[in-house]
Amino acid sequence: MKPSGEEPVLLAELKPGRPQRYDWKSSCETWSVAFSPDGAWFAWSQGHCVVKLIPWPLGEAELGCKTSERKSRGSKAETWSHGAAKEKTLECGQIVWGLAFSAWPAAEDGDTDPACAVGLPCLVLATGLNDGQIKVWEVQTGHLLFSLLGHQDVVRDLSFAPNGSPILVSASRDKTLRVWDLSRDGRQVQVLSGHVQWVYCCSISPDCSMLCSAAGEKSALLWSMRSYTLIRRLEGHQSSVVSCDFSPDSALLVTASYDACVIMWDPYTGEQLRTLRHVPLHSTLDSSGEIHTSSLRSVCFSPEGLYLATVADDRLLRIWALELRSPVAFAPMTNGLCCMYFPHGGFIATGTRDGHVQFWTAPRVLSSLKHLCRKALRTFLTTYQVLALPIPRKLKEFLTYRTF
Helix, strand or coil, X not given: CCCCCCCCCEEEEEXXXXXXXXXXXXXXXXXXXXXXXXXXXXXXXXXXXXXXXXXXXXXXXXXXXXXXXXXCCCXXXXXXXXXXXXXXXXXXXXXXXXXXXXXXXXXXXXXXXXXXXXXXXXXXXXXXECCCCEEEEECCCCCEEXXXXXXXXXXXEEEECCCCCCEEEEEECCCEEEEEEHHHCCEEEEEXXXXXXXXXXXXXXXXXXXXXXXXXXXXXXXEXXXXXXXXXXXXXXXXXEEEEEECCCCCCEEEEECCCEEEEEECCCCEEEEEEECCXXXXXXXXXXXXXXXXEEEEEECCCCCEEEEEXXXXXXXXXXXCCCCEEEEEECCCEEEEEECCCCCEEEEEECCCCEEXXXXXXXXXXXXXXXXXXXXXXXXXXXXXXXXXXXXXXXXXCCCCC
């Protein structure tokens, strides 16, 4: 795999139309963006208690660096259509902090979707709200299905089990994580306590064996998704950990912190594999000569597992190749809060403090046969199982990402 040196290109920027009944200066942030696992929908918390559900891809008129306004006119308003799917506006009634699509697959001919078999839609969107509620919506219709009650403060992040089971994990400022089963009418099945600060982020590993949570603390917590018990604390950051994500094969975990560093971990052993430091660039000086800090806001893996994207307070989107310790590409963005890769690669969506969402080109790479084999093996082998294999040491180092 050869890293691409091409800088990300801004393809489109969507801006919310001004809702007349709100003060435009407050609660306008885009705290979360999300793509559905099949890449057919994009969700955007555009501020002022509104979520936009947009069919993907965007229309031709909205690509090519054109700016488009999205007006919020009413509950579940369908403002434009794209093929059979129509854009929807979800009026959530509270500031929206977290978004997550379910991973339930659409039923094929002759097949029954397990989720549909218990009377639930095949694709839902969960929204985490300012008052501690979680509202769960049917994507195709925009209808509200559940209001999950239990958290005592802001629901900051949400994560569905990637294996298709209707299990949802929520992270809150009440310092807890909660596990919900949507096949049982949204019943709360577990409360995870262990953080002493607000919980900012939660991420379930693609093999559904682990859960990572990040709070306003210097350590991240790793939990078992089978027993809902704490596996270990990941200690190494010098300031609050605010974002985390697993690699597509579950073999790696990355955490991002206000200390301007991303740490790449082996989640099975707790070993730090490398640290990516966000060094300020000359371009981050403003007209007064002030240097903007590099406190990180968000980190995410690319779908093939060879790149990372990060958003920091120094007004830059960075793209990193896993085998390098410095970014391979930069893009200027102001007031960035979150980022997410398109599930099939090639694009990154970012959200900003002023309620905008931007779509950037991302490096497209043809994975080497070595990496494809490693990814396939690590999907079902833990680090300890790899180390126990009767194979040469160098091959073990490659398979456990000690070398690239």
